[in-house]
Amino acid sequence: MVAVLLRLKVTLILNGFRRSVWQTIGFVLAALYALSVVVMVAAASVGLSFLPDDEARAWQVVCGSLVVLGWWLLPLLAYGLDATLDPRRFQQYAIPRRELLIGLALAGLAGVPGIATLLSGLATGLTWWDAPLALLGALVGAVLGVAVCAVGSRMLAAVVAPLLDWRRFREVAVVVVVVPIIMLAPLLGQVLDDVSGVDDWLPGVADVLAWTPLGAPWSIAGDIAGGSWLLALARIALTLATLALMLLVWGAALARTLERPPSRGPVAQAHGYGWFDRLPATGAGAIAARCLTYWQRDPRYAGSIAFVPFIPVPFIVFGGLEGNESLLWLGPIIAYIMGFAISADLAYDYTAFWLHVVSGVRGAADRAGRVIALLVVALPLVTLLAVGGVWAVGDWGTLPAVLGASLGVLLVSAGASSVLSATYLYPVQKPGEGLFAQPQGGTTAILIGQTLGIVVVAVLSAPTLVVFAVSLATGATWAAILTAVVGLVSGAVALVVGIRKGGAVIDRRGPDLLQRMAAWS
Incomplete structure (x- = not known):
């Protein structure tokens, strides 16, 4: 035997x-x-x-x-x-x-x-x-x-x-x-x-x-x-x-x-409809409520960002806390990670995406709903770590630049992810699988997707990051204000364009995307 x-x-x-x-x-x-x-x-x-x-x-x-x-x-x-x-x-x-x-x-x-x-x-x-x-x-x-x-x-x-x-x-x-x-x-x-x-x-x-x-x-x-x-x-x-x-x-x-039969643990008692009670009854609102439920209950989402609050640890270990100017870059770094977290959001839906296809929900509403859910989670975290970095350094004059760069990178990353998740599908962990489950044939595809996303976000965020670096180097007020303006404007433009472009892809290729995901089983 x-x-x-x-x-x-x-x-x-x-x-x-x-x-x-x-x-x-x-x-x-x-x-x-x-x-x-x-x-x-x-x-x-x-x-x-x-x-x-x-x-x-x-x-x-x-x-x-x-x-x-x-x-x-x-x-x-x-x-x-x-x-x-x-x-x-x-x-x-x-x-x-x-x-x-x-x-x-x-x-x-x-x-x-x-x-x-x-x-x-x-x-x-x-x-x-x-x-x-x-x-x-x-x-x-x-x-x-x-x-x-x-x-x-x-x-x-x-x-x-x-x-x-x-x-x-x-x-x-x-x-x-x-x-x-x-x-x-x-x-x-x-x-x-x-x-x-x-x-x-x-x-x-x-x-x-x-x-x-x-x-x-x-x-x-x-x-x-x-x-x-x-x-x-x-x-x-x-x-x-x-x-x-x-x-x-x-x-x-x-x-x-x-x-003995396996146990699924204690069953939580549901009270009301959760996020569906709090968000408007529109296509984007319903998708945002569903995605927020995933962020709350799906270990694939929670596990992908569980390490984010610990990212400052290496910065503090190597540079200390007080006066460590490298902490000013925490906001943009974490903003990129949080924004890119939805780059595989559509693939995480797996065959449940059929509901979007048969209900005729607009692609732009799909993209917008996912971005809204992301921002509900990411905005407080990015803002907190950005302000925390400024507090640790003790230079409050850099706050407009740090917030502008952080929010700009977050919006750019979310906009790029809205397009990437619709145009470049690759196998991910299926619902119910562990965070470290490796889908067959997905390693190379994931590597390509991650590299592509890094390059795209880096190119689109370059104007903001360049002005941000100038602001930190010179300490000039005009550079700090310019960083905030460039970051917010470029981020808003990238987000709107990303939602529209990604939505157009879903409107055009929705059934094909569903067929590709169904073939992963």
Whole structure:
């Protein structure tokens, strides 16, 4: 049965290539990237062989712990990313639980990430190429470490599966897990700058991690190289005990998943018609109300902007808060991100767009309604961060320029997105899927769409941003006022033109757009 599950996984991967040439290209690119990572790990491991044994061990323990942690966080990040291993698909089959556990664990490694992790783990043995016993310990530790990655990931996926069915939990998970990861690089860079040397704290961190399931398997080779055989045996025992415990927990969670129906969480009580009660009963008003409901309840919308309030963190970490003039650019940057958030708004509708087609709603009303919903969300946030940046710098004379540039970029970005979302459709996550679910064949199309949007918004916003830069450089009042005028006027023109042009595309190609979206299923 284990072999059957492995063959099933491989067959599903190969069959996916037949559905989309872009998926094949994406797989090849991912494989090449993974191969480059393995080569870099191997080269780094050879480099560590020239360091003292305790330093090499410290680096391997810390880096290996980060890899294990990444695998364990995968169930929260990749909800809906790969449903081929969903245990509920095997509810109707009398498969012994032990074989199902082993099969799912091994099948979870049957892919680019799993193979790359295994090869990278084995490559760490190159650090101990001149010590045969330590090399053998490194290979044993790599196998155990990868097993901890695979079993821990599947165990946590089974444990949190009932919670992941709750939309609110997925939204919170995105903020709690993804945002710290986004901020990790700048914060880590600042920490490394402030610490006198890595050698001062890395060994201590490694010693702590080596007594945890995260770092224990990666410490075995270093312990053997240092002659600490009892410590090496203790690490092996700790890792094996961890695997046994995780298998027990996973088995219990799997039994619950197979024997009990999934729960969608508590059902909220509806009171009135929400945004439909607050907006006018027009085509644009109804679409705006529906879109605002999506912004409030659809995790695809909420997740796409969940990190926006945290964008100031790198600016503050590197430049401080008081007198940091780079904070004056926060408003335009966030304005672009918020305006571009509706660049795939039509694709998010998926086949529900049929209602717009059959009801004969004007394309301009469709575009205007989506922009209204966006501005209800974006205007307060952009204004708040723009004023906050001016407050932090303490130069209130720049406020007209900052607000003018921020609002101008927001309107330009919204206008460009109104055209782009109607003229350039690409596959996105379907309703109900996780934020990180990757539609087949959509990677390259998304990359092209994002690049096109950046170029268009940059060109249309160039006059405003140039005058804004002059205003900040000179501090002249006339430049600040000119920035506000140019930003608001150019933004208003771009928005009106974008709504009309995008609306004309929908009026002309509405049924064709619906047919293209229906073909994504």
